Amino acid sequence: MRKKKKTETQYLEGAVITDMAADGLALARVEDKVYFIEGAVPGDVVNARVLRDKKRYAMAQMTELITPSPQRIDAVCEHFDYCGGCKWQNLSYATQLEYKGKQVYDALTRLGKLDLSEQVRVYGSTQQYEFRNKLEFTFSPSRWLTPEELADESILKPQPGVGFHLPGRFDKVLHVDTCHLMDDKMNLIRNHVHQLGLEHGLTRYNVREHHGFLRTLTIRNTSLGEWMVLLMVGEDQPEALKLVLDSLASTFPWINSLLYVINTKKNDTLYDQEVLVWKGSDVIVEALEDLRFEISAKSFFQTNSKQALELYKITRDFAGLTGKELVYDLYTGTGSIAQFVAAKAKKVIGVEYVEAAVVDARKNAEKNGISNCEFFAGDMKDLLNDEFLAKHGRPDLIITDPPRAGMHADVVEMLCRIGAPRIVYVSCNPATQARDLDLMRAHYRLVKYQPVDMFPQTAHVENVALLEKI
Ligand SMILES: C[S@@+](CC[C@H](N)C(=O)[O-])C[C@H]1O[C@@H](n2cnc3c(N)ncnc32)[C@H](O)[C@@H]1O
Known part of the structure; x- marks a missing residue:
């Protein structure tokens, strides 16, 4: 394995990933320097491009997987390469738990300076997908396009979309067709609003210029099977609002709480906004043993x-x-x-x-x-x-x-x-x-x-x- 320089950009060749860092980045040690490598998993041998080079460590992006690790699995999600949400999908669940346990052990022994005999097994989740009870999606008049889409001349540009922000980017939305983090009904709801928007030429909120109708869509559910849908719009357009909300209500009659917010201010924060009920209740109910918790649009509940x-x-x-x-x-x-x-x-x-x-x-x-x-x-x-x-x-x-x-x-x-x-x-x-x-x-x-x-x-x-x- 050697490190070589190509003009300004540094490349790592044949780096062996030996560990996982606390923030989930793969780690390789080359010539006394630690490299945090995005896209790799422990056991991989990879080539990588150095993104940021500091004295004692460097950040890098995997460019080629030379030898895949036995711990590596195929990611379930079609958006895995670009979405920042589920970066460990390419690790088997048993391995994920192993590294999470190590993360806790390392923190307690190194930072907490505690003398612990051994790593404690992590209490795993029975559901490894569809476990979330809340997701928020953002509409965009000009979604972020993958390099493949940019190169594809058959795709009109710009393209409207709805999905998640790219990691660290408030103005770039990755369009999502299917997300596996919540019950699939969530995908039906989001895709329905997206399609309605396309069919009826509804505008989408432009975060730089501050105009546009469809803004965010928050979907929540509970273990009792109740659903809350909150549409945030950026302009007061009563007819368009009625079109979307009536369509949601008739297509998905099982939505218990259909809500909306007309938010014309510059940020998406809900907390200073009036949440209005279009249909159903203003709350959904969650259960923990025999306790019941009413959850309103602004309430926090473990996700x-x-x-x-x-x-x-x-x-x-x-x-x-x-x-x-x-x-x-x-x-x-x-x-x-x-x-x-x-x-x-x-x-x-x-x-x-x-x-x-x-x-x-x-x-x-x-x-x-x-x-x-x-x-x-x-x-x-x-x-x-x-x-x-x-x-x-x-x-x-x-x-x-x-x-x-x-x-x-x-x-x-x-x-x-x-x-x-x-x-x-x-x-x-x-x-x-x-x-x-x-x-x-x-x-x-x-x-x-x-x-x-x-x-x-x-x-x-x-x-x-x-x-x-x-
Ligand atoms: C990790 S959550 C825990 C919530 C709760 N225990 C549960 O299980 O649902 C942390 C909570 O601390 C609250 N919080 C954050 N900073 C605080 C502070 N300085 N004083 C009091 N509460 C704070 C947050 O609003 C949040 O509700």
């Missing part, structure tokens, strides 16, 4: 419902509640973990930043007949203070489920000061979790942990850790 149930069961199991405990559920979102453990606790206090989520949490708890949960809105580092503790009591157990950035250093410090006997730390980012555990090392020890796969075909992995006060 893999079946695996969320498993994650919550592991969390409840790690919590080991007896019915006597005061529990704090930090970063509670719409209070689903709080309600999930409520029957086994004396009382649960949920804290969350987003006011609307707290409103949903209170409403759902009431509908579930849960009277021992209270929810408070505020920034964790400000709200969780001595006054809050004096008012609500010192917790016997803390469950914390922060966003990818992990906990703010002030919150970590506060948790150490509170000194609850046990903490269950649920994380969607093992690196920041490991960083936080390291900050807590003088006060807490790791008893056990369980990685959970919420997002097959991606490098993402969730990890639940049980900590005990030293």
Whole structure:
């Protein structure tokens, strides 16, 4: 294997992929330098073009697969080469789980500086496709064309489309005919609106010039088989709106909640917009065991419902509640973990930043007949203070489920000061979790942990850790 220079661009020849990096890129070591190579998997021997060359590492793109790895499989999706969504589709699921487990182990041992004997098996998802309950698609008057399409003179340009943004590109939409991440009914709905748009010459939103009618389409479902469809349009065109929504309602009578938003502002954010009901309810209902959660267009809910149930069961199991405990559920979102453990606790206090989520949490708890949960809105580092503790009591157990950035250093410090006997730390980012555990090392020890796969075909992995006060 050798590295050679061709004019300005560097190429790697015969690079052997030996590992997978934390962000899901394949890794090769050549002459003491680490290369992160897009498109390759461990065990491959590849040629690659260097995209960015730094002193100690370089980013590269596979240009030729010389010897395929035995772990390599064919991707299911026709859009795999360009869509950024499911980059691990070319790895067998067993191998995906192996590398996710390694990612957690590496984070805990290297960043968390923990002494762990062995890697824990990741709790895999029974569904490896069609596991998502929510997808958002963007319409474009001029979809991004693949190099093959650009070269094809029989394809008129520009081409309208609907699909996902290319990785990191707000203005480039990859047209999608079939996505395998959600029940196939989602494809029928999206393709129907796309076809209607073509047949009736409906304009599509131009993100640079800020005009056009069809803007985004958000499709959600629940494990109870309920469907929500939200059409966002960029211009107030009552006739066109009626045409699309009536057609959706009559073609797919099983849609429980058909919604729309007329959004004439420059960004796609829904949260400051009025969501209107065209047909049916303004919510759909999700179930976790015997609990029910009403989900509105603006509500957050874990995007893999079946695996969320498993994650919550592991969390409840790690919590080991007896019915006597005061529990704090930090970063509670719409209070689903709080309600999930409520029957086994004396009382649960949920804290969350987003006011609307707290409103949903209170409403759902009431509908579930849960009277021992209270929810408070505020920034964790400000709200969780001595006054809050004096008012609500010192917790016997803390469950914390922060966003990818992990906990703010002030919150970590506060948790150490509170000194609850046990903490269950649920994380969607093992690196920041490991960083936080390291900050807590003088006060807490790791008893056990369980990685959970919420997002097959991606490098993402969730990890639940049980900590005990030293
Ligand atoms: C990973 S989600 C967890 C949601 C919830 N536990 C669940 O399972 O559905 C993280 C939550 O933390 C909230 N959050 C983010 N930053 C926050 C902060 N500084 N203070 C309080 N909550 C915050 C987010 O709004 C989000 O609901």
